[in-house]
Amino acid sequence: MPAADGRCGIYVLSFDGGQLYVGQAVDVVSRFSDHRKTYGDIAEMYFWRVAQARLDDFEQQAIHALQAEGFLLRNVIYASGRLGASDLDTLVSAGEQQQWFASVPSEYLGDDERPNRPQVRIANQSRFERLATDARLAAVLPAVRRYLAWTIPSPRRTEFSRWSISAVPDTNKNSAPRMLTITLHSLETLHVWAPFEEQHRTIFELNVDLATMQRHWPDPDDLHEAFGAAFVQDCIYRVRPGVLRLAVEGARNFMRLLDLGGVVEAARRLNLDMIRKGSALQWKSHSFGLADLLLEPPAVPTEHKGPDPLSRGLAADALGDLPRAKHFYRVAAGTGQPEAAFRLGDLHTELRDDEQATFWYARAERDGYHGVRRSPDFGNTYALMELAMHHVQEGDPSTAVHFYQRAICSGSTEAYAELGLLLEELGEATEAEVAYERSGQAGHGLGWFGLASMRLQEGNTEQAEALYRRAVDAGHLGSLINIGLMQQERGEDALAEASFRKAAKARFPNAEFLLGNIAVLRNDRTAAVKHYSRALKWGNTDGLIGLGQVLEADGDQDGAESHYRQAAEAGNPGGLVNLAMLYALRHDDERAEAYCREAAQAGYPDAYADLADMLRDEGRPEAAERYDRVATV
Structure with a gap:
């Protein structure tokens, strides 16, 4: 292969046993020399000249074509990512990669010299x-x-x-x-x-x-x-x-x-x-x-050094090293410790081996140890909750209820509260109230929060506030926002601001938005921008609306429109309402009504009424009446 003719292209190695290896190389002669050091059974080599820019595409096509014909390839990677030739081969040879990929997992990290920068x-x-x-x-x-x-x-x-x-x-x-x-x-x-x-x-x-x-x-x-x-x-x-x-x-x-x-x-x-x-x-x-x-080789934990195999099994179990835990439990059970037999039953329950679990539980009880058996779902509440929420988003509430119930059985107090939220949304108020109360009594503030919100909807503000305070005591600091809003309604502005500040300190973005509104009422533009920006940074798109209103008050309608539009594009219907108000002020009623209609469709049914109130405040009663009429249609 003369250098003058070009050595860049795709090659296929054929081995004595009939296997193939597809690769790419800028200099195939040099690459072949490397392969000879790795493989001792190369029988033939085929080569096609290909432009360097097209190597990846040709290599993948060759691999897919040969696989489709039933050839067995030695390539470590078959059909995704960068295939064949890789700079990794100079660090870990292709043979080492193949051997490692097929090997049994080992705790051995190697003794190679590590880099240092x-x-x-x-x-x-x-x-x-x-x-x-x-x-x-x-x-x-x-x-x-x-x-x-x-x-x-x-x-x-x-x-x-x-x-x-x-x-x-x-x-x-x-x-x-x-x-x-x-x-x-x-x-x-x-x-x-x-x-x-x-x-x-x-x-x-x-x-x-x-x-x-x-x-x-x-x-x-x-x-x-x-x-x-x-x-x-x-x-x-x-x-x-x-x-x-x-x-x-x-x-x-x-x-x-x-x-x-x-x-x-x-x-x-x-x-x-x-x-x-x-x-x-x-x-x-x-x-x-x-x-x-x-x-670096870790020191053996002190709890693994003791002579008691049960203690060593418990330590390994706590770290998730189940094979090691099983070994030590068996040793301890063999010395007559019934708790070790019970722990073996627990492990086999987790591993879905009911026959072995029953055997070890029976042995533990026969020898006098009666423990509380661990649920197979013990410790997996996060996944169960995520699966439940996923099915809620997919519009499958019955399956979501199933996963919430499993999470409850595995010990999640939050699952009770989330189940309550779902049941309330499904119109099952009595069952939702039971779920909220059980969650709250188990120490989860979200349960008291849900129950408080139900009382507020019923008009029982006194009991609602008391329940919100119980939620705060149980760690649900977001309830401070609701308490602050109730305080604002009573004219207790200083107390409301203090509640919002406590919630903001706990990083509730809506509290920052409300503090921004308070700053606007005080004509403190700097503080308003700070709070709205922080709300936006923490994920509350109402911050965009607040910043837009500040710009609008400054006379920067273009800047305000940009912020409102960003909020609308982020899915916040308040952005659409503010765009409607902005166009109404510009006497562009056609576009204002279009944005109101879009806001109503997006879940803001009061868009027309809010726009009418704004126009009345601006001294335009006739335009306000027009939107009042549309709102009642």
């Missing part, structure tokens, strides 16, 4: 130090360490160049702040987070290959049942189609998820695909401090 380490040290003070980290580390060991090839060798881990990244920091995120090339494959107001929780969201999971679990409902509950969602990424997201709550459940059939294979398929695409694009945020904790 002092400047990057220093730049991200403060974020690592923030994470190091998080009480949740100790339980999360073993789970993330297992993910690295089981699903990323040579994690120490590929650290920084192919994958990165960020400590407390800024993603969704005002609503769902993250503890950490692992990124391969440009795709976040694992992140751990919690809702802003519930920072004691840890929710693991894992991306895996969709096709692999579908091969193991054609019906997602089977996956839910086998695991107890795992929230499953198809994700669309431009960088890599065919991604499935699995979500569970707690490190223990994440460890269990990795043990579920097909999950590690699907994670490996996606991860290998991504790191073959190219270098880690988020290397600037890589936390070497966090990686130190994950990749």
Whole structure:
């Protein structure tokens, strides 16, 4: 293959056993030399000259065509992402990749020398130090360490160049702040987070290959049942189609998820695909401090050093290391400890092995240990709640009720409240009231909030306010907004502002919007802009409307219109109403009425009446009467 004729193109290696390997190369002679070092059974090579810009397309076409003809390919990746030749092969050889992909998952992280970039380490040290003070980290580390060991090839060798881990990244920091995120090339494959107001929780969201999971679990409902509950969602990424997201709550459940059939294979398929695409694009945020904790050999926890196998089993169980827990429970049960037999029953219940669960429960009871059996759905309330909410959004309330009830059985007090909200929406007020009350009595403020809102609709303001205060005492600080609104109606403006400020301090965006309205009444433009902007930053599009009204008061109608239009495009019907008012002031009644009609269709039935009131205030009673007539039609 003379260099003068060109050595850039697509090649196919044929091996003694009939297998093929499709690849691409800018210099196929050099590439063939590399393959000879990896494979000792190459029989033939075929080569086609292809322009460098078209290598990816031709390579994929060749792979798909050969697969369609029934040939067995040695390619590590078959049909997605960057195929064949990859810079990764110079770091982890193709043979190592194939061997790793087919291997049994191991806790061994390797002994490769890790990279070190002092400047990057220093730049991200403060974020690592923030994470190091998080009480949740100790339980999360073993789970993330297992993910690295089981699903990323040579994690120490590929650290920084192919994958990165960020400590407390800024993603969704005002609503769902993250503890950490692992990124391969440009795709976040694992992140751990919690809702802003519930920072004691840890929710693991894992991306895996969709096709692999579908091969193991054609019906997602089977996956839910086998695991107890795992929230499953198809994700669309431009960088890599065919991604499935699995979500569970707690490190223990994440460890269990990795043990579920097909999950590690699907994670490996996606991860290998991504790191073959190219270098880690988020290397600037890589936390070497966090990686130190994950990749350096950890000390054996003191609770694993004791002589008591039951204690060691309980410690492993708490971390989600179920195989280790099962081992120690069996040892303890063999020495005559009935609690260990009971714990084995619990484990087999979780694993849906009813026969073994019954055996061990019976043995524990025979030896005098009578415990409270754990539900198979224990600890999976996040996924159950997410599944319920998903079915609400899909318009399937009966299935949503089923999942809420399962979440209740697994110990969720929030599920009672959410069930109450759904039942109330379905018109089942009596059942909703029972659900709200049970949630409140179990200590969840959302239950008292729901009950208070029912009393307010009934006109019982005194009892409603008392229930809102119970909700606040139970931790539902959003109820302060409702209390503040009731105080405003009574003319207790100072008390109302204090309630709004407490809610704003707890990061309720609607409270910031209401504080902006108060600032407007005081003619404090600076404070109004600050509060409206903060409401918008935290996700409340009413902030756009407030900012638009400030601009309109300044005489900047174009700026106001832009803000109202942004609010309308974000789905806020108040934006449409304000656009209608703006055009009515410009005497463009045709467009004003069109926006009113659109607002009414979007769920703002008082749009015409509000516009009429505004026109009366502006000294245009005839125009106001016109909209009053339209409103009554």
